[in-house]
Amino acid sequence: MEKVKVIEIKRSVFADNDKDADNLRAELKEKGVFLLNLMSSPGSGKTTTLIQTINRLKDKIRVAVMEADIDSDVDAIKIKEATGIESIQLHTGGMCHLDAAMTRQGLDNLSLAGTDLAILENVGNLVCPAEFDTGSCRNAMILSVPEGHDKPLKYPLMFSICDVVVINKIDVMPYFDFDMEKCKEYIHMRNPKAKVIPICAKTGEGVDEFAAWLLAEVEKWKK
Amino acid sequence: MEKVKVIEIKRSVFADNDKDADNLRAELKEKGVFLLNLMSSPGSGKTTTLIQTINRLKDKIRVAVMEADIDSDVDAIKIKEATGIESIQLHTGGMCHLDAAMTRQGLDNLSLAGTDLAILENVGNLVCPAEFDTGSCRNAMILSVPEGHDKPLKYPLMFSICDVVVINKIDVMPYFDFDMEKCKEYIHMRNPKAKVIPICAKTGEGVDEFAAWLLAEVEKWKK
Numbered sequence: 505m506e507k508v509k510v511i512e513i514k515r516s517v518f519a520d521n522d523k524d525a526d527n528l529r530a531e532l533k534e535k536g537v538f539l540l541n542l543m544s545s546p547g548s549g550k551t552t553t554l555i556q557t558i559n560r561l562k563d564k565i566r567v568a569v570m571e572a573d574i575d576s577d578v579d580a581i582k583i584k585e586a587t588g589i590e591s592i593q594l595h596t597g598g599m600c601h602l603d604a605a606m607t608r609q610g611l612d613n614l615s616l617a618g619t620d621l622a623i624l625e626n627v628g629n630l631v632c633p634a635e636f637d638t639g640s641c642r643n644a645m646i647l648s649v650p651e652g653h654d655k656p657l658k659y660p661l662m663f664s665i666c667d668v669v670v671i672n673k674i675d676v677m678p679y680f681d682f683d684m685e686k687c688k689e690y691i692h693m694r695n696p697k698a699k700v701i702p703i704c705a706k707t708g709e710g711v712d713e714f715a716a717w718l719l720a721e722v723e724k725w726k727k
Numbered sequence: 728m729e730k731v732k733v734i735e736i737k738r739s740v741f742a743d744n745d746k747d748a749d750n751l752r753a754e755l756k757e758k759g760v761f762l763l764n765l766m767s768s769p770g771s772g773k774t775t776t777l778i779q780t781i782n783r784l785k786d787k788i789r790v791a792v793m794e795a796d797i798d799s800d801v802d803a804i805k806i807k808e809a810t811g812i813e814s815i816q817l818h819t820g821g822m823c824h825l826d827a828a829m830t831r832q833g834l835d836n837l838s839l840a841g842t843d844l845a846i847l848e849n850v851g852n853l854v855c856p857a858e859f860d861t862g863s864c865r866n867a868m869i870l871s872v873p874e875g876h877d878k879p880l881k882y883p884l885m886f887s888i889c890d891v892v893v894i895n896k897i898d899v900m901p902y903f904d905f906d907m908e909k910c911k912e913y914i915h916m917r918n919p920k921a922k923v924i925p926i927c928a929k930t931g932e933g934v935d936e937f938a939a940w941l942l943a944e945v946e947k948w949k950k
Contacts, residue, residue: 546768546853546882547874574854576880598884600823600854628881630769631797631823631852650873650896651770657799658851659769661821673873679899 508580509592513572513609515599521636525604528611528639532622538725539607539622540718541640543662546628548648549672551579552705553714554623555586560715562589565620565722570594570610572602572627579625590615601632604639621722630655634662641725642667649673649680653687656694663694668701670714675704731803732815736795736832738822744859748827751834751862755845761948762830762845763941764863766885769851771871772895774802775928776937777846778809783938785812788843788945793817793833795825795850802848813838824855827862844945853878857885864948865890872896872903876910879917886917891924893937898927 532539544550551571558567568590571579580593594610596602602610607624614622624640626633645666647655650673656663663669669691671684688700699717703710755762767773774794781790791813794802803816817833819825825833830847837845847863849856868889870878873896879886886892892914894907911923922940926933 545770545851545874546878547871573881575883576877578877578880598858600852627854628768629823629852629854631821631850632855635821648770648873650871650899651768654799654801655769657801658796660798676873676899676902679902 508577508584509613510577510595511592511610511613512595512597513606515597521603525637525639528604528608529641532639532641533725535616536726537616537619537622538722539624539640541624541626541638541643542646543626543633543643543666544628544646545630545651548646548651549705550625550628550646551582553646553670553672553703553711554583554625556705556708556711557715557718558583558587558589560711561621561719562587564719566618567621567623568614568619569623569625570614571625572596572610574598574627596627600627600629601636602626602638603636607638620726621718630659630662634665642721644668644670646670646672649677649682653683653690656687656690660694663691663698666695666698668699668714668717671700671702672705674702674709675707731800731807732836733800733818734815734833734836735818735820736829738820744826748860748862751827751831752864755862755864756948758839759949760839760842760845761945762847762863764847764849764861764866765869766849766856766866766889767851767869768853768874771869771874772928773848773851773869774805776869776893776895776926776934777806777848779928779931779934780938780941781806781810781812783934784844784942785810787942789841790844790846791837791842792846792848793837794848795819795833797821797850819850823850823852824859825849825861826859830861843949844941853882853885857888865944867891867893869893869895870910872900872905876906876913879910879913883917886914886921889918889921891922891937891940894923894925895928897925897932898930
């Protein structure tokens, strides 16, 4: 028996993704469900950050997670085991991103009634996921210290579409040439309004701030 | 004045990339030029690894580098300043990968006569670059320790098409939950023939082995 539900999502047939995404957002607004789209490079710590964040929120609001990957179901299982919340795995069949129609296929497999916050963990990639509106209410990304502070220079679109940039793995800053002030400067070059939150998902440092931001956004959305 | 040549490459118009890639490889064989396609996630250390490798090879063979990025020219400048060899920047105009036609546009801007080894540093991305044959003679990838040992489970195609997997940043292994033996096992699940070389590009540890592998491949190609 599978430990979590695994959905093979199909390539989208909609020509106008932006319109489809707007429709999805309107449906979510009506249902009172907030959708967060979380993006990053492979290995930046999306799943660990989610576990820490969900454990801070799950007694206040109902949370469900969709883990998108090309293959494997390790992340959905990790989330379920570490938080106890509803967690499903989406397989993209080789696709490097999700669009609105693909996201809807995932949402259709969650028990949305009563869910306040649905989180999409997008495919690990700093390029393509930024190009496709998933229908999410907010976009978040994680940049981890080992990746380097110059990433906003190289992946401009990703940084420009994110409402919040979480900088993870700050515990290993002494071992890497990572300049936090330069990083913030480069992020704000791309997106002056982006909120920047340094955290260590392993120890939980800084996660309270991210969880508080997310909770406030969910509450605004449901008003 | 620009410090390095920056080429805006155009989207490919060829329908059959595989055929185009085979043609490019045949042309390179005739010219005696070996093309290495180097791929990885953003921030895994491609540029630093190249600097260390080139400094071990540049007195034996003539090397030239093409740095592909969506934006910025920081990598091409770094390579030029640290090694003194010919280094150009390719801008992909938002594209997340290079195909054979795009690679040819880069090669056309290098002084290929007399060059033994041309290196393409592909866009940082574990998904799309694996899907497009660039016309390279060999594919190499870097996985860095902070990304985690489970990446071959999540990005199967990338690991299956690479002749060599360099595992970088082994100096920070004590600070991450990275299992080297598990990582090798997962890589060989995807590709039993893949050569795995652990290195630390920052200190140079292990780079001799990668440089020796590359030199041997160049010599085989030119025979």
